[in-house]
Amino acid sequence: MKITEDVRYVGVSDRNIDLFEGQYEVPLGMAYNSYVILDDKIAVMDTVDKNFTHEWLDNIQKELGARKPDYLIVQHMEPDHSANIFTFMKTYPNATVVSSAKAFTMMKNFFGTEFEDRRVVVGEGDTLCLGKHTLTFVTAPMVHWPEVIVTFDSCDKILFSADGFGKFGAFDAQEDWACEARRYYFGIVGKYGAQVQALLKKAAALDIKIICPLHGPVLSENLSYYFRLYDIWSSYGVEKDGVLIAYTSVYGNTKKAVETLAEKLKENGCPKVAIQDLARDDMAEAVEDAFAYGKIVFATTTYNAEIFPFMREFINHLTERGFKKRTVAFIENGSWAPQASKTMKKMLEGCKELTYAENEVSIRSAVSDENKAQIEALAQELCRDYLARGEKTANKNDLSALFKIGYGLYVVTCRDGERDNALIVNTVSQVTNTPNRIAVTINKQNYSHHLIKQTGEMNINCLSVDAPFSVFESFGFRSGRSVNKFEGEENILRSDNGLIFLDKYINAFMSLKVEQYVDLDTHGMFICTVSEARVISDTETMTYTYYQKNVKPKPQTEGKKGFVCKICGYVYEGDKLPDDFVCPLCKHGPADFEPIK
Numbered sequence: 001m002k003i004t005e006d007v008r009y010v011g012v013s014d015r016n017i018d019l020f021e022g023q024y025e026v027p028l029g030m031a032y033n034s035y036v037i038l039d040d041k042i043a044v045m046d047t048v049d050k051n052f053t054h055e056w057l058d059n060i061q062k063e064l065g066a067r068k069p070d071y072l073i074v075q076h077m078e079p080d081h082s083a084n085i086f087t088f089m090k091t092y093p094n095a096t097v098v099s100s101a102k103a104f105t106m107m108k109n110f111f112g113t114e115f116e117d118r119r120v121v122v123g124e125g126d127t128l129c130l131g132k133h134t135l136t137f138v139t140a141p142m143v144h145w146p147e148v149i150v151t152f153d154s155c156d157k158i159l160f161s162a163d164g165f166g167k168f169g170a171f172d173a174q175e176d177w178a179c180e181a182r183r184y185y186f187g188i189v190g191k192y193g194a195q196v197q198a199l200l201k202k203a204a205a206l207d208i209k210i211i212c213p214l215h216g217p218v219l220s221e222n223l224s225y226y227f228r229l230y231d232i233w234s235s236y237g238v239e240k241d242g243v244l245i246a247y248t249s250v251y252g253n254t255k256k257a258v259e260t261l262a263e264k265l266k267e268n269g270c271p272k273v274a275i276q277d278l279a280r281d282d283m284a285e286a287v288e289d290a291f292a293y294g295k296i297v298f299a300t301t302t303y304n305a306e307i308f309p310f311m312r313e314f315i316n317h318l319t320e321r322g323f324k325k326r327t328v329a330f331i332e333n334g335s336w337a338p339q340a341s342k343t344m345k346k347m348l349e350g351c352k353e354l355t356y357a358e359n360e361v362s363i364r365s366a367v368s369d370e371n372k373a374q375i376e377a378l379a380q381e382l383c384r385d386y387l388a389r390g391e392k393t394a395n396k397n398d399l400s401a402l403f404k405i406g407y408g409l410y411v412v413t414c415r416d417g418e419r420d421n422a423l424i425v426n427t428v429s430q431v432t433n434t435p436n437r438i439a440v441t442i443n444k445q446n447y448s449h450h451l452i453k454q455t456g457e458m459n460i461n462c463l464s465v466d467a468p469f470s471v472f473e474s475f476g477f478r479s480g481r482s483v484n485k486f487e488g489e490e491n492i493l494r495s496d497n498g499l500i501f502l503d504k505y506i507n508a509f510m511s512l513k514v515e516q517y518v519d520l521d522t523h524g525m526f527i528c529t530v531s532e533a534r535v536i537s538d539t540e541t542m543t544y545t546y547y548q549k550n551v552k553p554k555p556q557t558e559g560k561k562g563f564v565c566k567i568c569g570y571v572y573e574g575d576k577l578p579d580d581f582v583c584p585l586c587k588h589g590p591a592d593f594e595p596i597k
Contacts, residue, residue: 004156032056049079124138161213164196165230184215260372412424422500423442423448509533511533
């Protein structure tokens with residue numbers, strides 16, 4: 001097969017194989033790809049599986065005619081690609097092997113020789129000139145073996161991508177590329193997302209027009225589609241909208257709960273519900289779906305005080321491949337001592353960036369009315385974002401959306417001439433950069449608003465994520481008119497304008513001079529220029545979201561009836577919150593309280 005005028009396909013397809021690598025079902029066979037570059041010098045790209053030695057050598061001979069190859073380039077040493085290196089070198093005794101240093105060490109292990117007298121060792125950025133074709137080698141360690149290199153032909157702009165961009169199926173298999181490539185990726189390469197990301201960054205600098213992988217078809221159109229999918233997969237991003245339910249069921253009761261949940265999810269606007277019976281369906285496809293969807297429900301029975309074996313195997317596959325960045329929910333079943341949810345959570349402890357659903361379903365043998373209510377609540381929770389997107393189902397007047405704005409948190413310091421003051425704000429933003437202007441909005445009821453309007457100066461201290469809750473108590477929950485917020489502070493630091501900047505828990509501060517004031521009814525906006533700016537550390541900036549999740553103490557509401565302040569956690573006990581109530585800690589009104597659940 002001709003790929004370009006000078007590049008030919010000489011690979012083979014195995015249509016009799018049932019399991020690839022002894023575990024992956026391949027109903028449409030498997031391709032072992034090899035290529036020949038015809039130039040002043042001839043290079044053969046990789047060999048094939050040991051069962052196709054003569055077929056492969058025949059293919060090479062047909063393309064070369066009376067000519068002989070000069071180089072065998074070995075990109076990857078897995079036996080399905082390297083098994084015929086020794087045979088090739090016997091067949092063509094004047095050929096030279098080109099590969100990485102680690103690959104030659106592996107050749108010694110496989111064949112008893114490193115071809116010391118007939119080899120070229122290449123590394124990152126090395127080149128090999130064949131005539132008009134110049135090959136550049138790019139190292140790709142752990143994609144997915146340590147010796148891997150990929151090769152770029154600058155003449156025809158071909159990336160020979162080793163196992164990257166490969167898929168299950170024979171070379172000419174007529175099927176959706178993404179489905180089998182996804183299953184292949186997460187089965188074979190999935191653990192090495194960071195290494196694939198590094199390779200993608202290198203590839204981005206190359207003008208690639210064709211991709212020639214070691215498995216699957218040659219890719220020559222819409223390459224951005226394939227690169228986009230590989231970027232999603234290797235960064236553990238969400239590819240598909242919807243929910244995966246992966247389950248095992250012994251006597252059908254857990255299956256009934258799964259079917260009920262699937263119905264409820266669809267009723268609540270879920271665009272796609274995928275269901276995998278782990279005892280019957282292809283495990284590799286279940287793993288593929290777990291990495292494709294952003295939300296997954298694990299449903300299984302308690303079994304021998306743990307979980308059903310197929311679920312354990314499934315979770316092991318996920319954790320081995322770096323499962324993360326997903327929303328996770330649980331359905332458990334147990335007749336006398338349910339342990340499944342606890343066991344599954346324990347197995348997932350090492351997975352990063354998982355969000356656990358608040359609602360769980362715990363079945364005692366058969367699905368009860370209480371379980372049905374739990375399933376309904378779980379479906380609504382998982383579909384909250386889908387409902388919000390819908391034209392008919394969205395609440396278009398939910399002002400809590402304002403809390404989703406990515407606020408940072410700051411300590412604003414000022415001075416009345418004799419005494420220093422400070423307050424916490426989350427309304428600081430850069431509004432122009434020529435000149436640099438910063439907008440700071442402050443409630444008029446705050447004493448600092450009065451001082452800044454008089455003096456026209458302030459310092460903005462950018463809080464970092466190591467700031468403890470005591471900082472917010474000191475500067476946010478007390479009025480500077482009645483207390484000295486810096487009383488007892490021994491290490492007082494001042495900027496050139498004479499105002500304090502904090503000696504810890506900040507990563508930067510800026511001194512601001514007010515140039516314009518905008519009256520916003522309850523608040524005042526100060527438009528300022530920057531007179532001084534210092535970076536204190538590289539510690540991450542504290543956001544409002546980080547404060548809510550990691551710094552603000554959880555309100556002690558157990559056994560209490562009333563309302564809790566969403567800002568500071570103050571609890572008001574009573575049946576009704578007065579319309580004119582003001583939080584004694586943070587001074588926020590009823591709008592920032594919610595009922596204790």
